Amino acid sequence: MNNETVLYLTAGEKALIIIAPPVLGGLLGWFVPSVAEWVITLPFIPFQGVLEWIASVESEWVSVLPVMIGVIVGIIFTYYVFTESLKITIRDEEVNLSVKNNRQNIKKRELSSVYMDGKYLVFLNKHGEELYRGRPESKKELVIEAFSQYEYPWEDRDPYEDHYQRWVRDHPDYSRHVNALLAAREKALKDLETKEAEVLRKDLADLGIVIRDKGKRQYVRMGTER
Structure with a gap:
């Protein structure tokens, strides 16, 4: 039996993050010529010449190129979200915290308190010093349940x-x-x-x-x- 609990993005959240940004980026790119055509009718808009050129050129690339750029920007955003998301792996004797290329292991015996400070999860050592602070992806209720299940010293508020x-x-x-x-x-x-x-x-x-x-x-x- 694998005695650990992982707090991270759910399967549905992962799918949404993978699909939505590239699709939205592509859609926004597709409407660039139409938006340019509308914007040039507004007074005091900078780059009028560029916008007029985009609106006047009749070519597939005028729509395809912005779509490609939008999709690429969406993919970059998806990658950013995944790299910035905190993965928490809770075990009987330690908790592993991983975000980007940074990993930190904290032993349960080192801890005096674990609590939520607003949206942030905080770990304090026996001297009341902060060992780690990070924003979990899971809801607060799930975080509390997981740490309580493994008998970590959970506090409802900052003890200090x-x-x-x-x-x-x-x-x-x-x-x-x-x-x-x-x-x-x-x-x-x-x-x-x-x-x-x-x-x-x-x-x-x-x-x-x-x-x-x-x-x-x-x-x-x-x-x-x-």
Whole structure:
């Protein structure tokens, strides 16, 4: 018996992701000439010359080429969705988390808490430090059921919810290095650089700093033994 549970995209979701984007991209491409013909009637539209050329050329390629481009864009989008989707494999003694080419194994004995922070699944170690944070593809109810079935230390809320404090620049409770990373992350949040903000969150987690975002404001705490 294979004693594991996998939380990932369902078969129906996979089929929809594979089929829908290329089909929609192709359909949008097919209507490009008609859209161009309509757009050139609007005032103050840039690239009028290009649009007029697209609308006036009578050739199969005027429709076929945008369809091909739309399908290719749809395929690229499908690939992106699959690579960005988190796959969670739960076993009796460990949980495997896989997204893109990154894999992380967390032993059950290392954990003090597992909980949902909004749409994100969070794992804390025995010192209350964040081991992993990711967005599961399965519904919250299925996530709770799966981890409870394998007797992981599931919590209905963040057990350290009352320990966070609003971070301000040059906070006296944190080192110069930590304050510099938090300042860089605040700037990334304001500039909507989500990837950079996540990288900095992980860097701070390695230092024992746990972050909760409220809009573009950061609320932080340290692990219990830091």
